[in-house]
Amino acid sequence: MTVVGTNVRRADGTDKVRGAAIYGMDYTEPGQLVAKVLRSHVPAANIVELDTSKAESMPGVRAVATAADAPGLSGMFFVLKDQSLFARDVIRYVGEPLAAVAADTPEQADAALAAIDVVLEPLEPVLDVEQSLAEGTRLIHPDWETYETLVPGPRDGNLAWEASLERGDADAAFDGADVIIEDEFRTQRQHQTSIEPHAAVARYEHGRYVVHTPTQFPFNVRGRIAELLGARISDVRVIVPTIGGGFGGKLDMMLEPFACILARKTGKPVRIVNTRREEQATCGPREGAVVRLRTAVSSDGTILAQEGRIISDNGANSSGETVACANVASLVLGGTYRIPNARYVSQVAYTNTPPTAAFRGVNGPYCVYAQEMHFDHIARELGMDRRDLRLRNLIRAGDEIVNGQRLDDAFLAQAMDRVERIRPWGPPKEANGTLRGIAVVPLTWITNPGPSGASVKLEEDGTATITCAAAEIGTGAVATGIRQIVADQLGLRFEDVQVSPADTDTGSYDHGAQGSRTTFGMGNAAQDAAVKVRDQLLDVAAGMLEASAADLELADGTVRVQGAPDKQVPLPAVVATAMFSQGPIVASGQFAAPPVPFDAGCMAGALFTSFTAATYHAHFAEVEVDPDTGKVTVSRYVVAQDVGTAINPHMIEGQIQGGVLQGVGYTLFENLRIGDNGDVLDAGLETYRLPTAVDAPHIDIEILENPCPYGPLGAKGAAEPSIVPVAAVIACAVADAIGTPINELPLTPFAVLRALRSKQNE
């Protein structure tokens, strides 16, 4: 290996630092129209009348689209199909689309939206998950029983979905427990807030929709557009320009269907871009949740059983990933510690609020926050050291996790040990006037197992091109990782490997830039193709060199006889020879994750059932709390992360640093609040506070290599997990500092002062 393991600069970097990269928000087409969407200002209402006739005849207006133009029902990943593109008869959230307009100018489009007559009959909004699930609450989807689902899942009225896991005999374990601890935690919505808002440009040509959109998951967007429009999947083509950030928020279609419909109606390209306000108020954030945990423990700190109920907020429909990922909650609660008897119920509830969706670490951050705060509670009750409690119950190699899956490569103890070597466990130094606390948290996390296809061809000049539809979301998985893997297979320099832009017409299916899967899944597919290309090259070169293919190697852009470096042919000569003997050198590769054995009978309503290419982590935080202002400062942070094999250490560090800081924001200040009218209060960056360079703690990073047998060169997912344990470790450290737990996020100065004050009043 020569390229894998090095910190090559990203292949798309030069254009990015020059400001020359064309992002989705920069992409335009000649003659394009401008589209805008009319959105609901009320959270719940019956639509009595929607009259677009005035708008349609206004100057510059080329087309108006309404529910009649989008007959399909759909849902994220096609799991629960309860979403129509436009509200039909009923409005279910503030911001729900009612109509869309294409006009020559933005001013004309705005004027047309204002001229659409809407008559509504208000309904009582349901804004809270517990209210939603309470007996007698108005049904947000009265027709819920008619919706199609991908797999059977327990559902009931406002309970959009329920995933459950039961294993062992929890009741018996609770009966025999020395101590039973119970807690409840509440967490907020967090918005992805990529710098680039959603944007799309569509045209309609030869009876097909051609959409340029900065999506993380082109094939999902293609399928979702088709389903909502009632079109054939292959009649939609998705092409991905440079993506200006996603973090889960660009996995799903958002504006593309509006552009498609309007392009078909007008015969012209149609461009639509969200304002920041639309972006924050209507594009699905991480869901808010309530987590209740009850745990049976023996007096020596052994966990005997745990019950958990997680209620997460789906918002008004399942256009986000909240339903699809419901079972991640159970896996993450029971994936890090030995919990021999467990009963988890993960409920996803409808509310009259904007739909929630995927944000890096789906379902994880709040479950881990709850579990770790709960563990600290257990330690307090037992008078036990918090780290010792964790080590006692930690999953070790060969242990079974809660779904019955055996983790033979578990590396949690090693991760905890690495952190210990960097920052030995022990009380923080005293400091004048500030309260200080520490915490350490282990974590098992997943690599998304989704499939990938790719092809690799050799060009006449001996360079290689990978054709695939993997989206470069910024992590470097496409801009570095898969190129590095292919370069090593073919003995090429990094700069001799190109990747075609993501396009659903040319690339094979790929499961999207999600769950750290691109280097893992696409890396495997590209490697599979590269191995076949390598075999073709060796076969042709064997004839040229009059040697056996088994004695040949690829290196430095040549095929040469091992041990006889003067017997070699340059790749362009091999390609030229192949051209008229076997044909051009090209091969396709595929990847599907191997099945993971687990106890399938213990789960119901679960789409994620097991951990593929599990990764192991430990995070440590030291915090300072100002008792006068309540301000929390993270003064020290340590991450030990198992990545399998490090393909590009710089890129991995960047993922860790970025994920941790997103976690710091989630823990300390990010809060996408919903007002009494069901509207998003923090629809601008004035009040939706994002972490700045001044908020970023120094992070000590240890990259651990614990290779995965089915990862490309042993690599596992590396990008997603660093956000997952951050709220847990900081909140536990804050509780240590102030001497009392705070069971609700975010830990704003007000929340900290409230906790300090109520402790003084005890």
Place this chain on the structure above:
Amino acid sequence: MSYSFSVNGQEVDIESPGLRPLLSVLRDDLGLLGAKLGCGEGRCGACTVLVDDAPVAACLYPVANADGSDVRTVEGLARHDSELTAVQDALLTHGGVQCGACIPGVVMTLTALLDQDARPEDSEVRSALAGNICRCTGYQKIVDAAMAATETNGDPR
């Protein structure tokens, strides 16, 4: 109203309402797409350009204020076919770029900082960057890049 100023060294004459944001003129009239409209409220810094060497949020900055000034954008730092500046180069060497949507603004902020002070401290770099939101990197590698670029600035403090 008509306004005259230079953009990346070239004189431009613009007919425009005076309160129109400079960013709109740069992107929509002049085709300079480097600076981004991230938030439109002067919070994210993706639209940062230099007006007479000072960073401004071009999404809020009225074009009238640019009259008679020298405006520099990311496109003006290094000609497209020439070498990168030290800041641009260091950002790539140190892995400071992920999605890169914030980078045109970050590059201008750092360029202005290093023009003023060849050897800023880590904390000064962070303060200067406080108006540039990067959602991807956690900033460390951007700060690393800035500190490395100061090394190539030569003259010691």
